[in-house]
Amino acid sequence: xxxxxxxxxxxxxxxxxxxxxxxxxxxxxxxxxxxxxxxxxxxxxxxxxxxxxxxxxxxxxxxxxxxxxxxxxxxxxxxxxxxxxxxxxxxxxxxxxxxxxxxxxxxxxxxxxxxxxxxxxxxxxxxxxxxxxxxxxxxxxxx
Numbered sequence: 001x002x003x004x005x006x007x008x009x010x011x012x013x014x015x016x017x018x019x020x021x022x023x024x025x026x027x028x029x030x031x032x033x034x035x036x037x038x039x040x041x042x043x044x045x046x047x048x049x050x051x052x053x054x055x056x057x058x059x060x061x062x063x064x065x066x067x068x069x070x071x072x073x074x075x076x077x078x079x080x081x082x083x084x085x086x087x088x089x090x091x092x093x094x095x096x097x098x099x100x101x102x103x104x105x106x107x108x109x110x111x112x113x114x115x116x117x118x119x120x121x122x123x124x125x126x127x128x129x130x131x132x133x134x135x136x137x138x139x140x141x142x143x
Contacts, residue, residue: 004029004116007039007047007096015095017109017126022097024133025118029097038089044082047096050103055081058105060093113139 004022006029009015022029032039039047048055055078059071065088066072071081085091097106099115106112110132113120124133131140 002027002029003100005032005098006030007032007034007092007094009033009035009094012094013127014107014109018095018097018106018112021109021112021120021124021132022116024120024122024124025116026121027116027118034092034094035089038086039092041082041086044085044092047098047103048082050098051096051105053105054078058093059085059091064088064090066091110139 004027006015006019006022008019008031010033019029019031048058051058059066059081061067061072069084069088071084071091076084093105093107095106095112097104097112097115100117102115104111104115109126120133120137120139122133122137123131123135125131134140
């Protein structure tokens, strides 16, 4: 069993790219389709603590009930925001990846490279054709 887990939405291009980058490192991660199998409160809290990010930064706005629920308003506590995420898992931004080197919201998809224990094994292009990894398995510098 892999020591890498991805909280994945197969309908999301970024999430698909991250999963492909993980596999390009030779890993076969545990894939949790979080819309079908949402995390429980303890797991969500653990992920947020491991990422070290504010709860609000994990909220997804696009394609969610974020606006209709008024989640941009400052009155919501972290606990209340997590309640909304648990009630509406689509509000949880993705993909979240857990590895022995850390836990991260991998947006952009290249962010996963910083927490993968194994190097990339081959060239890699995102679904949109953008080259990310060269033929030697090295990250392409975009500067």
